[in-house]
Amino acid sequence: MQYATPAQLIDRFDAQxxxxxxxPKEHVSIDAALLKLTVTAGDRSxxxxxxxxxxxxxxxxxxRALSDASGVIDSRLExxxxxxxxxxxxxxxxxxxxxxxxxxYDDHATDHITKRYDDAVQFLNDVSEGKKNLGIDENNxxxxxxxxxxxxTEGSNVFDRKDSxxxx
Numbered sequence: 001m002q003y004a005t006p007a008q009l010i011d012r013f014d015a016q017x018x019x020x021x022x023x024p025k026e027h028v029s030i031d032a033a034l035l036k037l038t039v040t041a042g043d044r045s046x047x048x049x050x051x052x053x054x055x056x057x058x059x060x061x062x063x064r065a066l067s068d069a070s071g072v073i074d075s076r077l078e079x080x081x082x083x084x085x086x087x088x089x090x091x092x093x094x095x096x097x098x099x100x101x102x103x104x105y106d107d108h109a110t111d112h113i114t115k116r117y118d119d120a121v122q123f124l125n126d127v128s129e130g131k132k133n134l135g136i137d138e139n140n141x142x143x144x145x146x147x148x149x150x151x152x153t154e155g156s157n158v159f160d161r162k163d164s165x166x167x168x
Contacts (some may be wrong), residue, residue, distance in 0.1 A: 001070060001083065001084035001085065001088075002067060003070050003088050003095075003096035004066055004088075004091045004096040005066070005092055005114055006039045006059060006062045006063060006109045007040065008097060009066065009097045009100060009101070012097045013097070015033075017036040018032075018035060018058075018062065019032050019034070019058060021111055022061045022062050022065075022104055023054050023055075023058045023061075024058075024061065024086070027050070027053060027054035027057050028051060028054050029054070030051055032061060033058075034047055034051060034052075034055045034057075035036070035058060038052075038055040038058070038059050039054075039059060039062075040043045051120055061104065062104070065100040065101075065103040065104050066096060068103055069095075069096045069097075069098075069100040070096055071093065072099055072121070072124070073099070073124060075149055076124035076125060076127060076128040077124070077127065077128070077134075079128045080127065080130065080133075081134070081138055083149075085134075086136075087135055089135070091123070092134070094120075095120035095123060095124065098113075098117055098119070098120045099117055099120050099121070101113060101117075102114065107126070141146050
């Protein structure tokens with residue numbers, strides 16, 4: 001199961017940054033607009049064949065990074081949950097994007113990107129160890145039934161003047 005799409009990755013991070021790190025070295029550079037058009041299957045007729053080939057190669061690399069990130073997530077979740085999950089929470093989408101972005105940088109990730117990656121992996125490890133949860137049980141059912149409601153009952157006062165010997 002893939003927890004994020006290329007479009008979601010581009011929505012979370014700067015498209016120009018992703019264009020720079022996702023185009024393989026043997027291709028020409030592309031701009032953010034072409035990457036967005038490629039991801040959304042937009043009209044790329046104003047670009048050269050080399051630019052389109054570079055954008056296609058970038059999309060392949062982005063999809064591979066997202067797939068690898070989803071594999072990391074699955075490897076942690078499978079210890080507690082039945083996979084595939086019935087729905088993807090926003091936190092898993094975010095962490096999938098963080099891991100994929102880190103993977104796109106190869107060995108050149110900044111401290112900020114590395115920190116986000118480390119935070120994602122730590123969260124997933126905590127979920128795997130039972131320290132945190134996704135709000136679902138092991139069968140992908142909501143952990144809190146919908147019929148759980150707060151019940152208020154009116155009773156006597158806990159503090160009142162006549163029973164207090166001082167202070168109130």
